[in-house]
Amino acid sequence: MDRPYIICHMTTSLDGKIAGDYLKVERAAEFTDLYEKIHERYGSDAWMCGRVTMEEHFTFGHKLNLKHKDVPPIPRTDYVANKNADSYAIAVDPSGKLGWTKNSIESWNEHRTEEHIVEVLTEQVSDAYLAHLQNMGISYIFGGTERLNFTVVVQKFKKLFSIDKLMLEGGGFLNGSFLNEGLIDELSLIFVPIADGASNSVTLFETSSFLTKQPPVNFFLKEVEKLEDSGLWLKYVTKHD
Ligand SMILES: NC(=O)c1ccc[n+]([C@@H]2O[C@H](COP(=O)([O-])OP(=O)(O)OC[C@H]3O[C@@H](n4cnc5c(N)ncnc54)[C@H](OP(=O)(O)O)[C@@H]3O)[C@@H](O)[C@H]2O)c1
Incomplete structure (x- = not known):
């Protein structure tokens, strides 16, 4: 498959x-x-949740202040910061709203290990958000120009992260x-x-x-x-x- x-x-x-x-x-x-x-x-x-769930349980509504950042254009190509993680936490965040402040979710109970964060984005995301993810060492992949195509997205999980x-x-x-x-x-x-x-x-x-x-x-x-x-x-x- x-x-x-x-x-x-x-x-x-x-x-x-x-x-x-x-x-x-x-x-x-x-x-x-x-x-x-x-x-x-x-x-x-790996496990995967939508932006609303991630915000409710993991970023707790934290908003990044990226407006003042003058960032040169960043190509809309996938960014793999860690392809050997034990486990991945994947966030579907089409326009880049999640306020991550580090690149992993720590184990929050005995059944979960530390997980490397992967963002699933559309190409509408801002350059400043992409720069933020790169600075944090958070992986991201593109799932479409304006709308997400999950058939393509899941193929990328396998190819890029061996999921x-x-x-x-x-x-x-x-x-x-x-x-x-x-x-x-x-x-x-x-x-x-x-x-x-x-x-x-x-x-x-x-x-x-x-x-x-x-x-x-x-x-x-x-x-x-x-x-x-x-x-x-x-x-x-x-x-x-
Ligand atoms: N009972 C359980 O096992 C369980 C498990 C998980 C979550 N939950 C609960 O579920 C609730 C949230 O569910 P939800 O359905 O409102 O939100 P969700 O699925 O967590 O997130 C929805 C958001 O994800 C993005 N998204 C999802 N599918 C997309 C698509 N096809 N194209 C583009 N963007 C897409 C959009 O983000 P943007 O709005 O940024 O565009 C969308 O608004 C929470 O209360 C959570 O606690 C329960």
């Missing part, structure tokens, strides 16, 4: 929400922990983008036995103005595991064996 095997690994409520008040219920903490354990069990080379197994870990808009391009091989769902009930929170797969809605996608059950406290771990694949 000229791209990694891609597993979409997510926690959802009974009503398919990936964010919301149900995650604040005390009981949910056990499932968040299981999510991390199962992530480790997959033994992937054979990738965990796609939300949010809903990024997952929806991969679903649209037929790039999900496996779905790993930690089903939390709580119904959120909100009508406006993000679900497992979302669509938006930057996506063309494709026909529904079929999944086939591979495995079910009963979890403690009424939870389920469901594994689906998109291709029959």
Whole structure:
């Protein structure tokens, strides 16, 4: 395969929400922990999240002040700062908004190692942001001129970073983008036995103005595991064996 095997690994409520008040219920903490354990069990080379998720959990909304920087034009070519990392954290950040201040995410629990950051950008990103990434030693790749083509992006992961197994870990808009391009091989769902009930929170797969809605996608059950406290771990694949 000229791209990694891609597993979409997510926690959802009974009503398919990936964010919301149900995650604040005390009981949910056990499932968040299981999510991390199962992530480790997959033994992937990299994991990937959208800009919103990265901002919420890793850069905490930090904004870079790059306006005053007078930077000469930088060619829109991929930049590999580390091709031998043990693991990669990949951020989909089309216009370069994430305020990274170093080139790796430190291990934040016993199931995650330190991960080298790779940004996925469009060519619309500013020269100042590219210069910042280079100064920090953060790798970046281009996924398109104005819109991202994830089929090309995942091929680059394999070619430039030797990534054979990738965990796609939300949010809903990024997952929806991969679903649209037929790039999900496996779905790993930690089903939390709580119904959120909100009508406006993000679900497992979302669509938006930057996506063309494709026909529904079929999944086939591979495995079910009963979890403690009424939870389920469901594994689906998109291709029959
Ligand atoms: N339950 C779980 O397992 C789980 C896992 C991960 C995240 N989450 C939750 O999910 C929520 C965020 O989800 P979300 O769906 O709102 O955001 P998201 O997928 O994390 O990020 C969306 C952003 O990523 C960029 N992006 C994604 N797909 C793109 C495409 N095809 N073309 C161009 N840009 C693209 C865009 O960035 P720009 O706006 O910069 O253009 C877009 O606004 C958070 O609350 C997070 O905690 C839950």
